[in-house]
Amino acid sequence: MKRTTLLATAALGLGMAFGGAASAQGMDKVKACFVYVGPIGDLGWTYQHHQGALEVVETYGDKVEIAFQENVPEGADAERVLTQMALSGCNIIFTTSFGYMDPTNTVAAKFPDIKFEHSTGYKREHPNVSTYNARFYEGRAIQGHIAGKMTKTNKIGYIGSFPIPEVVMGINSYYLHAKKVNPDVQLSVVWAFTWFDPAKEADAAKALIDQGVDVIAAHTDSTAPLAEAAKTNGAVIGFGQASDMADFKPSPRVSSIIDNWAPYYVKRVGQLLDGTYEQVDSWAGIPEGEVEIGEITDAVPAEVKAEAEAMRDAIEAGTYHPFTGPINKQDGSVWLADGDVASDGDLLGMTFFIEGITGDIPQ
Amino acid sequence: MFGGIDPALLIAALMVASVPIILAAIGELIVERAGVLNLGVEGMMIMGAVCGFIMAVQTGSAVMGFVGGALGGAALSLIFALLTQVLLANQVASGLALTLFGLGLSSLIGQNFVGIRPPATGAVPLGPLADIPFFGRVLFSHDWVVYFSIAVVAVTWWVLKATRMGLILRAVGESHDAAHALGYKVRKIRVLAIMFGGAMAGMGGAYVSLVRVPQWTDGITAGAGWIALAIVVFASWRPWRALVGAYLFGGITVLQLNLQAAGARIPVEYLSMSPYLITILVLVIMSSGKGKAALNAPASLGQNFHASR
Numbered sequence: 001m002k003r004t005t006l007l008a009t010a011a012l013g014l015g016m017a018f019g020g021a022a023s024a025q026g027m028d029k030v031k032a033c034f035v036y037v038g039p040i041g042d043l044g045w046t047y048q049h050h051q052g053a054l055e056v057v058e059t060y061g062d063k064v065e066i067a068f069q070e071n072v073p074e075g076a077d078a079e080r081v082l083t084q085m086a087l088s089g090c091n092i093i094f095t096t097s098f099g100y101m102d103p104t105n106t107v108a109a110k111f112p113d114i115k116f117e118h119s120t121g122y123k124r125e126h127p128n129v130s131t132y133n134a135r136f137y138e139g140r141a142i143q144g145h146i147a148g149k150m151t152k153t154n155k156i157g158y159i160g161s162f163p164i165p166e167v168v169m170g171i172n173s174y175y176l177h178a179k180k181v182n183p184d185v186q187l188s189v190v191w192a193f194t195w196f197d198p199a200k201e202a203d204a205a206k207a208l209i210d211q212g213v214d215v216i217a218a219h220t221d222s223t224a225p226l227a228e229a230a231k232t233n234g235a236v237i238g239f240g241q242a243s244d245m246a247d248f249k250p251s252p253r254v255s256s257i258i259d260n261w262a263p264y265y266v267k268r269v270g271q272l273l274d275g276t277y278e279q280v281d282s283w284a285g286i287p288e289g290e291v292e293i294g295e296i297t298d299a300v301p302a303e304v305k306a307e308a309e310a311m312r313d314a315i316e317a318g319t320y321h322p323f324t325g326p327i328n329k330q331d332g333s334v335w336l337a338d339g340d341v342a343s344d345g346d347l348l349g350m351t352f353f354i355e356g357i358t359g360d361i362p363q
Numbered sequence: 364m365f366g367g368i369d370p371a372l373l374i375a376a377l378m379v380a381s382v383p384i385i386l387a388a389i390g391e392l393i394v395e396r397a398g399v400l401n402l403g404v405e406g407m408m409i410m411g412a413v414c415g416f417i418m419a420v421q422t423g424s425a426v427m428g429f430v431g432g433a434l435g436g437a438a439l440s441l442i443f444a445l446l447t448q449v450l451l452a453n454q455v456a457s458g459l460a461l462t463l464f465g466l467g468l469s470s471l472i473g474q475n476f477v478g479i480r481p482p483a484t485g486a487v488p489l490g491p492l493a494d495i496p497f498f499g500r501v502l503f504s505h506d507w508v509v510y511f512s513i514a515v516v517a518v519t520w521w522v523l524k525a526t527r528m529g530l531i532l533r534a535v536g537e538s539h540d541a542a543h544a545l546g547y548k549v550r551k552i553r554v555l556a557i558m559f560g561g562a563m564a565g566m567g568g569a570y571v572s573l574v575r576v577p578q579w580t581d582g583i584t585a586g587a588g589w590i591a592l593a594i595v596v597f598a599s600w601r602p603w604r605a606l607v608g609a610y611l612f613g614g615i616t617v618l619q620l621n622l623q624a625a626g627a628r629i630p631v632e633y634l635s636m637s638p639y640l641i642t643i644l645v646l647v648i649m650s651s652g653k654g655k656a657a658l659n660a661p662a663s664l665g666q667n668f669h670a671s672r
Binding site for chain 2: 198
């Protein structure tokens with residue numbers, strides 16, 4: 001009798017093991033969770049991620065449930081939040097800021113059955129960790145072109161958040177394309193060391209304006225730099241960052257980079273539902289619609305607008321790569337020879353400024 | 364011009380950048396002089412920021428916005444007053460709770476006001492004064508709140524130093540038992556001081572959402588309240604020192620950004636930490652020696668009062 005029970009239990013266990021494997025082919029209901037670095041109301045970075053999350057619900061209706069937490073500090077505290085989410089039944093967790101890279105991988109090791117998706121990072125230490133990013137530098141190229149054409153003082157500015165490759169890449173692309181159309185252009189970079197601190201972002205923009213800068217690009221998450229530019233009555237222009245920031249049309253916001261995460265989120269949750277989910281390293285840009293260029297307003301002369309749109313179309317068609325040689329590094333050494341295009345590996349590890357930018361990247 | 368930085372623009376910018384901290388610090392200074400430690404400055408500031416913003420948008424008047432900010436901050440401080448003066452709860456815990464509560468509540472109230480632009484607060488037209496070289500830019504081209512913040516410091520100093528009201532307030536803060544024995548209403552005076560502190564913090568918050576970053580987003584004050592708290596201690600509870608401390612902190616914050624923008628060859632890490640570092644250093648030096656900051660702390664600070672006799 002006892003032996004029979006044992007056998008039955010073993011058989012049941014075996015059956016469950018196979019059954020478990022079978023259910024991995026698809027799920028009836030997915031709980032997707034999102035970790036945000038700022039508030040949804042930032043109208044920038046986090047807002048766009050949340051729009052993507054809402055799109056997932058829109059698409060799959062009852063088959064998905066979402067949960068999210070705002071204002072999660074980068075670093076150790078994120079681990080606590082991630083663990084909590086994992087324990088609360090999330091099937092897939094999207095961590096939407098660079099600083100969550102290590103916490104994501106640490107927690108992923110403890111929950112092998114839960115999928116983790118880290119935005120803008122490069123570490124995939126476990127099979128259940130995927131990374132996804134957008135090619136913001138494609139949008140920066142178009143902004144740089146507009147900046148080079150529009151500046152009257154020949155001084156353009158960039159508010160950087162943290163000195164990480166994603167930001168450095170954007171600065172290089174912005175400067176490269178401004179320089180191409182305006183050889184006299186000078187770039188001032190201010191590091192804010194924050195993703196979201198409206199008062200500090202406004203101060204940084206003001207410092208740039210006081211220095212004579214009249215075109216400001218920002219790689220932080222709020223609309224504060226545009227609000228500061230708006231006080232100058234049209235003397236200073238800027239760009240929407242992460243979100244369209246249409247409230248500041250037609251000036252100071254003359255164009256924008258819109259992060260459209262919705263297609264990616266919808267795709268990944270869909271794959272989890274139908275069982276085709278696999279680990280990926282996704283890096284989509286203008287061609288895939290993940291990076292969108294917001295309307296270029298009438299504050300920009302028609303010919304500049306046409307050139308900028310032509311560049312956008314060329315990137316979309318795949319005929320132009322923003323980092324096409326010859327490009328030298330800041331110290332004058334050759335990075336890309338004539339006609340070479342940058343490899344993705346080079347871009348993702350970019351920790352140097354290109355020739356012509358003054359100042360050092362904080363280490 | 365020093366290294367490409369125009370000192371007139373720099374001083375003008377630091378005066379504007381310091382306003383929220385000064386207002387909040389002066390409010391807290393009065394609260395602490397009355398013997399109450401309210402760590403909820405950040406919460407009251409952000410409530411002021413959201414209430415001021417909503418009021419300004421609804422009425423179309425920036426001045427009404429500041430009134431709304433003061434009311435919002437004072438209203439939140441009443442919760443603190445109820446907890447600590449009536450229910451005799453621990454002041455440190457209540458203050459921290461007030462900050463967390465204020466951050467959450469402001470986020471809830473502000474939901475429908477994200478992405479709206481408030482009415483502008485322009486510079487006070489001072490006519491020909493604004494055209495004076497250097498001084499015109501530094502002193503005579505600000506909005507009214509900048510002048511108001513300096514006036515508040517002056518009035519606070521005068522009230523504390525030279526009036527009966529200030530004497531009573533200080534007596535309550537130094538020894539609430541003695542003040543009570545003399546017949547002063549300790550609890551009432553403290554509640555009024557807490558409300559003043561709330562109103563000032565609220566106005567400081569409103570300055571952030573209406574002038575410095577003219578918009579509403581969650582968490583917009585981003586820690587300014589904590590800086591204000593630190594400045595009160597380092598200013599050894601003296602109004603003019605609080606002004607100096609706030610200008611110093613605001614000044615170096617603005618300076619480091621300007622140095623970065625001007626391309627100074629100083630590592631950015633040092634520039635970024637410099638506001639905190641230099642403020643601490645200078646104020647430590649200022650409050651050592653004859654000043655003796657530690658002896659300046661109100662003797663009853665942080666102690667609850669219960670009229671048992």
